[in-house]
Amino acid sequence: MQQNIDNPVVPDINDILPKMASGHEEDIRPGKTVLVIGSGGREHAIVDALSRSARVQKIYACPGNPGMARHATCVDISATDVPALVEFVKEKNIDLTVVGPEASLAAGIADALQAEGRRVFGPTKAAARIESSKEFAKEIMEKYGVPTGFYKSFDRYEDAKAYAENLPLPTVIKYDGLAAGKGVVVATTREEADAALRDMLLDSAFGQGRVLIEEFLDGPEFSFMCAVGGRKVYPLALAQDHKRAFDGDKGPNTGGMGAYSPLPFISEEVREKALEEILQRTADGLAEEGIDYTGILYGGLILTKDGPKVIEFNARFGDPETEVVLPRLKSDIYDLFDAAIDRADHQTEWSDEACLGVVLASDGYPGSYKKGVALNFDGCRKVYHMGTSLKDGELQTAGGRVAMVTGMGKTLQEAAANAYEDVKKSATAGIFFRSDIGKQVLK
Numbered sequence: 001m002q003q004n005i006d007n008p009v010v011p012d013i014n015d016i017l018p019k020m021a022s023g024h025e026e027d028i029r030p031g032k033t034v035l036v037i038g039s040g041g042r043e044h045a046i047v048d049a050l051s052r053s054a055r056v057q058k059i060y061a062c063p064g065n066p067g068m069a070r071h072a073t074c075v076d077i078s079a080t081d082v083p084a085l086v087e088f089v090k091e092k093n094i095d096l097t098v099v100g101p102e103a104s105l106a107a108g109i110a111d112a113l114q115a116e117g118r119r120v121f122g123p124t125k126a127a128a129r130i131e132s133s134k135e136f137a138k139e140i141m142e143k144y145g146v147p148t149g150f151y152k153s154f155d156r157y158e159d160a161k162a163y164a165e166n167l168p169l170p171t172v173i174k175y176d177g178l179a180a181g182k183g184v185v186v187a188t189t190r191e192e193a194d195a196a197l198r199d200m201l202l203d204s205a206f207g208q209g210r211v212l213i214e215e216f217l218d219g220p221e222f223s224f225m226c227a228v229g230g231r232k233v234y235p236l237a238l239a240q241d242h243k244r245a246f247d248g249d250k251g252p253n254t255g256g257m258g259a260y261s262p263l264p265f266i267s268e269e270v271r272e273k274a275l276e277e278i279l280q281r282t283a284d285g286l287a288e289e290g291i292d293y294t295g296i297l298y299g300g301l302i303l304t305k306d307g308p309k310v311i312e313f314n315a316r317f318g319d320p321e322t323e324v325v326l327p328r329l330k331s332d333i334y335d336l337f338d339a340a341i342d343r344a345d346h347q348t349e350w351s352d353e354a355c356l357g358v359v360l361a362s363d364g365y366p367g368s369y370k371k372g373v374a375l376n377f378d379g380c381r382k383v384y385h386m387g388t389s390l391k392d393g394e395l396q397t398a399g400g401r402v403a404m405v406t407g408m409g410k411t412l413q414e415a416a417a418n419a420y421e422d423v424k425k426s427a428t429a430g431i432f433f434r435s436d437i438g439k440q441v442l443k
Ligand code: AMP
Pocket: 149, 172, 181, 184, 186, 214, 215, 216, 217, 218, 221, 243, 300, 311, 312
């Protein structure tokens, strides 16, 4: 705090109006009303972070989940019902809407709210193509020199097969479009590659039929999320997801079984390089293309022996990374959203504490599973709900991934110990979890 030398009793104006200095003079009214769209763990973590904001008075979530109800009023409007959401924003005079799921972006929620002159943190449909079209993402990366694997795209099976036959194994085959995480095959044999190409190009199981065949990149994966407002890039803390269902990275791919932050295996030098050469270059590239990006740009990166490279971009907060990143955010998340929308300067601040989260999933997930298993999180310190519901006042499972039990600590070891202590309290028959989240770095 700056001392007022003339009159020490008069407090510094910056302490009364802390946002005055950050360029939001017209926007310093206290008591903002915020809407968070979505119903998963990611959105629960966003609600949680907003509940710590000095600027936020009221939080709504559409449709929300039982875990959020502590801090937000949940309103049963679907995350993809754009007309109803727009009506709701107008009716409640929402100051800021934060979009969680990609499906809402694909449905055009940001476009519709912007058209009404409403403040929204989340990209337009055109901007969200960085996630929804892998080919578009590759074109941007190629044009603006963003490090990624080489690729070629095909819409005819015969051409794709001929190309794939001459490539070294493993070969990566990706369906070009949103495929709910099922559109990527890392083929280790020619037969697997051929089967994937047949599935995606001949059987039209995925819809429109177009694939990318991509260079296999080798190294540890990590997630680098940045808030972006035009050319302004505001980095968030790094995190690592665990995508396979079972311990030792075995079993099928899932939406993510656990995560932790920070990442001891990423040096500051590598982080800087990824920020400049990947996230900033991509934001600049999108701006060059006339695409006005507002929202999270999520870099799914891999640290190869030639440095960090892009596996994929997402146009939204990652799940479950958000649940371990946002608890470490010390600065006000409303200020971050505000700054991105206004393309204003803003510095995020992060806690030195580590956060680690373990996903509780329904037996059978990612295949079929039963719902309605009773849940009890008594004594757990921080649980983000992913797929829960209330029936007659009782909490029960309502999804494949049920909840993310998180622990904080001075070190990742301590965070892991705290998380697993709470997992023990809450895990029950019908639920499974990985017991090795963060293990690679906890040795
Ligand atoms: P994606 O849906 O693009 O995130 O891909 C799912 C997973 O497939 C990634 O998390 C990686 O583990 C793997 N993968 C995708 N692309 C590549 C690649 N080019 N090289 C190696 N692994 C990849």
